Amino acid sequence: MLQYVLLVDLERCCGCYACEVACKQENSLAAGVSWIRVIKYGPVQVNGKLSMNFVPMRCRHCARPSCIDACSVNAITKRSDGIVLINEELCTGCKVCIEVCQFGGLQFNPGKNVVEACTMCVNRVDKGLLPACVRACPSRAMYFGDINEIIELRRKEQAATVASSIHTDDLEIGLDLR
Amino acid sequence: MEIRGQVLPPVTTTIPIKPTPPEPGVKVFKTCCRMGHGGCGMLVYVKDGRIIRIEGDPEHPYNWGLLCSKGLAAAQLVYQPDRWKYPQKRVGKRGEDKWKQISWDEALDTIAEKLLEIKRNYGAEAISISTGTDKGFSYHIPRFANLIGTPNIVETGGAQCFLPALNADRLTYGDSAFIPDYENGPRCMVMWGTQQYINNNLCFGARIIWNKTRGAKLIVVDPRFTYLASRADLWLQVRPATDTALALAWLNVIINEGLYDKEFVDKWTVGFDKLAEHVQEYPPEKVAEITWVPSEIIKQAARMYATTKPAIFQWGNALEQFPNSFDFARSRAFLRAITGNLDVPGGEKIQSPMPGVNKRSPEFQCRDRLAEEMWQKRLGADKYKFLCGKAAANPEAHSPEVFQAMLTGKPYPIKAMLFWGCDGQLFANINEVIEAIKKLDFIVVIDRRNTLASKFADVLLPVSTFLEQDNIFDYLRCGLPWVSLRQKVIEPMGECRQDDEIFFALVKRLGVGDDYPWTTMEEHLDWQLEPHGLTFKQFKESEKGFLEYPVKYRKYEENGFKTPSGKVEIYSSRIEQEGYNSMPTYREPPESPISTPEVAKDYPLILITGAKYPMFFHSDYRQLPWLGEIVKENVVEIHPETASKLGVNDGDPVFVESLRGKVKVKAKFDEGMHPQVVHVYQGWPGEANVNQLTSNKPPYDPAVGTYQLRGLLCRVKKA
Numbered sequence: 001m002l003q004y005v006l007l008v009d010l011e012r013c014c015g016c017y018a019c020e021v022a023c024k025q026e027n028s029l030a031a032g033v034s035w036i037r038v039i040k041y042g043p044v045q046v047n048g049k050l051s052m053n054f055v056p057m058r059c060r061h062c063a064r065p066s067c068i069d070a071c072s073v074n075a076i077t078k079r080s081d082g083i084v085l086i087n088e089e090l091c092t093g094c095k096v097c098i099e100v101c102q103f104g105g106l107q108f109n110p111g112k113n114v115v116e117a118c119t120m121c122v123n124r125v126d127k128g129l130l131p132a133c134v135r136a137c138p139s140r141a142m143y144f145g146d147i148n149e150i151i152e153l154r155r156k157e158q159a160a161t162v163a164s165s166i167h168t169d170d171l172e173i174g175l176d177l178r
Numbered sequence: 179m180e181i182r183g184q185v186l187p188p189v190t191t192t193i194p195i196k197p198t199p200p201e202p203g204v205k206v207f208k209t210c211c212r213m214g215h216g217g218c219g220m221l222v223y224v225k226d227g228r229i230i231r232i233e234g235d236p237e238h239p240y241n242w243g244l245l246c247s248k249g250l251a252a253a254q255l256v257y258q259p260d261r262w263k264y265p266q267k268r269v270g271k272r273g274e275d276k277w278k279q280i281s282w283d284e285a286l287d288t289i290a291e292k293l294l295e296i297k298r299n300y301g302a303e304a305i306s307i308s309t310g311t312d313k314g315f316s317y318h319i320p321r322f323a324n325l326i327g328t329p330n331i332v333e334t335g336g337a338q339c340f341l342p343a344l345n346a347d348r349l350t351y352g353d354s355a356f357i358p359d360y361e362n363g364p365r366c367m368v369m370w371g372t373q374q375y376i377n378n379n380l381c382f383g384a385r386i387i388w389n390k391t392r393g394a395k396l397i398v399v400d401p402r403f404t405y406l407a408s409r410a411d412l413w414l415q416v417r418p419a420t421d422t423a424l425a426l427a428w429l430n431v432i433i434n435e436g437l438y439d440k441e442f443v444d445k446w447t448v449g450f451d452k453l454a455e456h457v458q459e460y461p462p463e464k465v466a467e468i469t470w471v472p473s474e475i476i477k478q479a480a481r482m483y484a485t486t487k488p489a490i491f492q493w494g495n496a497l498e499q500f501p502n503s504f505d506f507a508r509s510r511a512f513l514r515a516i517t518g519n520l521d522v523p524g525g526e527k528i529q530s531p532m533p534g535v536n537k538r539s540p541e542f543q544c545r546d547r548l549a550e551e552m553w554q555k556r557l558g559a560d561k562y563k564f565l566c567g568k569a570a571a572n573p574e575a576h577s578p579e580v581f582q583a584m585l586t587g588k589p590y591p592i593k594a595m596l597f598w599g600c601d602g603q604l605f606a607n608i609n610e611v612i613e614a615i616k617k618l619d620f621i622v623v624i625d626r627r628n629t630l631a632s633k634f635a636d637v638l639l640p641v642s643t644f645l646e647q648d649n650i651f652d653y654l655r656c657g658l659p660w661v662s663l664r665q666k667v668i669e670p671m672g673e674c675r676q677d678d679e680i681f682f683a684l685v686k687r688l689g690v691g692d693d694y695p696w697t698t699m700e701e702h703l704d705w706q707l708e709p710h711g712l713t714f715k716q717f718k719e720s721e722k723g724f725l726e727y728p729v730k731y732r733k734y735e736e737n738g739f740k741t742p743s744g745k746v747e748i749y750s751s752r753i754e755q756e757g758y759n760s761m762p763t764y765r766e767p768p769e770s771p772i773s774t775p776e777v778a779k780d781y782p783l784i785l786i787t788g789a790k791y792p793m794f795f796h797s798d799y800r801q802l803p804w805l806g807e808i809v810k811e812n813v814v815e816i817h818p819e820t821a822s823k824l825g826v827n828d829g830d831p832v833f834v835e836s837l838r839g840k841v842k843v844k845a846k847f848d849e850g851m852h853p854q855v856v857h858v859y860q861g862w863p864g865e866a867n868v869n870q871l872t873s874n875k876p877p878y879d880p881a882v883g884t885y886q887l888r889g890l891l892c893r894v895k896k897a
Binding site: 009014015017021024025032042043044045055084127128130136137140141145150 | 187188189190191192193195196198199232233234243245246247250251291375376380381383384387388391392395403404405407408409462507533708754792793803805807848850851
């Protein structure tokens with residue numbers, strides 16, 4: 001059964017913010033509202049080593065969404081393909097879901113007085129297009145598709161990376177002076 | 179031999195990337211972006227005369243459908259509410275910022291009259307023109323200046339960006355591309371003083387990341403622990419502004435250990451023996467003390483670069499921002515050459531030939547029309563031969579001397595300045611520059627919105643954005659023989675005009691209209707496209723909107739290098755003729771703990787300035803809502819230990835002070851910074867403008883006149 005997944009390869013996310021702007025454009029987001037926010041972590045010492053990463057944070061479309069349990073008006077639902085959606089008409093803006101979401105995925109829109117979150121660009125996905133952030137990501141750090149197909153893609157990609165490093169670059173200095 | 183890119187975007191989706199299908203009533207235009215230095219293929223969706231969506235064009239080989247945050251936000255450039263829509267004239271006193279709307283005719287007539295009056299009373303040399311980073315029309319400025327007879331054009335960049343390397347590369351191997359051949363998979367990438375993915379070259383920066391995915395090595399030389407530094411195989415945390423010593427140490431290691439391409443060196447270089455002798459003064463152990471990079475790391479990095487093929491050594495803005503810029507650029511050029519990486523696939527591109535007009539040539543710039551006397555009178559001409567003289571790649575004046583002439587009237591007065599696409603806030607020692615500007619008789623600002631300079635101006639001319647312009651775009655900066663279409667997707671707002679058309683209109687009023695034989699942009703574009711065999715209209719109607727000529731490698735095997743000897747000139751007669759040493763040497767920065775220890779007592783921290791943001795372009799775009807909300811204020815990046823000794827916490831407002839002035843910013847803890855080094859970003863207006871700290875005082879780089887923007891001394895204290 002189709003299960004969408006949206007993965008980010010954090011090795012490749014370079015903090016360019018293209019995903020944030022693509023999301024704003026796609027969803028006509030109000031000023032100050034971001035459904036995806038790239039959080040910069042570092043430079044900071046982690047276990048004695050300098051570390052620096054960018055982590056895009058959005059709704060995780062959890063397997064067992066705490067927000068659905070928390071919503072007293074059943075405004076939040078999860079589709080069979082995994083996408084979690086908020087019904088704006090039903091949302092009362094009570095914000096209890098925001099309290100329980102540990103990922104900061106839910107956003108409050110003060111102009112509309114409702115809670116919003118990443119929809120995995122369901123309107124695009126249902127038409128065979130990619131979510132705006134995935135489409136935009138310049139490093140190609142974002143993966144999207146059916147979860148098993150994406151796992152296979154990652155496996156092949158890593159195999160190619162390993163294979164391409166095997167031959168010519170590991171010559172000892174002194175053995176091949178061109 | 180033509181190879182079109184092995185470094186393609188990684189495939190990360192099971193659904194292919196394709197353009198969003200337009201809804202009914204929506205027209206999709208193909209154009210190319212100009213939010214940064216531009217060239218990315220762009221699809222612009224327009225409904226009822228309004229831009230409703232922008233996406234990258236997946237078929238364009240420059241960017242394969244990707245756009246950076248700026249490109250995606252480009253529509254906001256058009257619709258920002260505070261955009262100038264009509265010409266304005268000052269009412270009230272200079273600096274009061276009070277304006278009244280006037281017609282284009284009145285504006286252009288006023289400008290022409292005033293400039294001709296100044297020319298009569300003080301000579302054409304009293305007229306100066308300043309411009310910021312290249313914006314696509316910048317090539318008109320030298321021609322315009324030469325035709326009206328003034329030698330005094332300046333850039334905020336110029337000697338602080340592009341010109342040191344442009345000159346050094348051309349003198350060394352005849353031509354230069356700023357972007358090497360990422361497409362064809364360099365196996366070793368040196369990012370020295372650059373974060374190529376973060377400024378305005380995301381399309382190439384992304385290729386660094388894709389290439390790393392394929393196992394390429396990455397060497398980063400940077401005082402800051404950037405994203406690229408964190409992913410690098412080797413990170414060299416160099417003491418700011420000591421980079422030339424480090425590059426010479428690399429040459430020392432590579433030459434002494436015999437790691438250079440002997441065949442290429444023997445056959446294609448002149449002066450290698452001189453270099454081999456010269457770099458004995460820069461052994462890694464000695465350079466480690468100067469640069470703070472351990473000598474073992476210096477050696478590892480030099481060996482990795484020299485023995486991994488092909489390798490690229492990316493140009494970096496940072497290396498053009500202290501007074502040793504020319505010699506660093508020469509050292510880098512030698513490294514590229516002796517490792518055999520020039521003009522090879524996956525290496526350092528040299529421009530492939532293509533038909534068309536070279537808009538940066540002496541002929542197009544009408545350099546022979548500038549009177550001999552004016553070449554001598556150009557401010558800086560007696561000193562900076564590769565900035566101001568006939569041997570310079572892009573002759574222009576030395577900006578500190580131009581501002582001094584405004585302030586003091588010596589050696590002769592400067593009475594007018596046209597700020598043509600120049601905010602003004604990025605000149606060093608900005609407080610002094612503002613005092614200089616206030617003394618001018620006549621100031622014109624040609625721009626989109628309020629800037630530092632516009633506050634003091636007499637006439638404001640509103641320009642259109644690239645989405646409202648017809649143009650063609652060449653990729654010379656990247657060494658690629660391509661031409662892209664740029665077309666209007668909507669008509670310009672209000673009465674905005676394209677910069678080019680303002681040139682065409684002004685020259686007629688200034689009496690040199692015959693030398694500027696175009697009245698409309700279409701005429702100008704048809705003239706440029708003629709060698710390509712089509713008109714602009716045909717280019718617009720073509721399916722691809724893109725012209726592509728073959729990329730050729732190892733051109734030197736047929737034609738040699740474009741130098742007097744036909745070889746790579748490590749020893750350069752042209753450099754010696756102008757009175758400089760052909761061998762690059764390290765010079766300690768003018769202001770530093772070693773050069774000025776008495777200053778260091780009061781200002782003990784080393785200041786670097788000017789790292790870039792992915793969503794801004796120098797002083798621009800903070801006013802666009804989608805971009806401005808990502809980063810809202812300037813900071814000083816400081817090591818937590820250094821900060822806590824000063825009683826400063828993360829996020830505290832602080833003053834950063836230097837001999838020139840002070841800025842007010844927030845402290846940002848950064849454990850990647852060396853405890854003695856702090857960094858403040860550029861491009862912020864008002865009290866956060868880091869140019870209140872930077873220096874425009876001598877000594878400058880002897881060859882190109884670079885002043886000191888980095889490696890300065892400062893102190894930090896709680897606000």
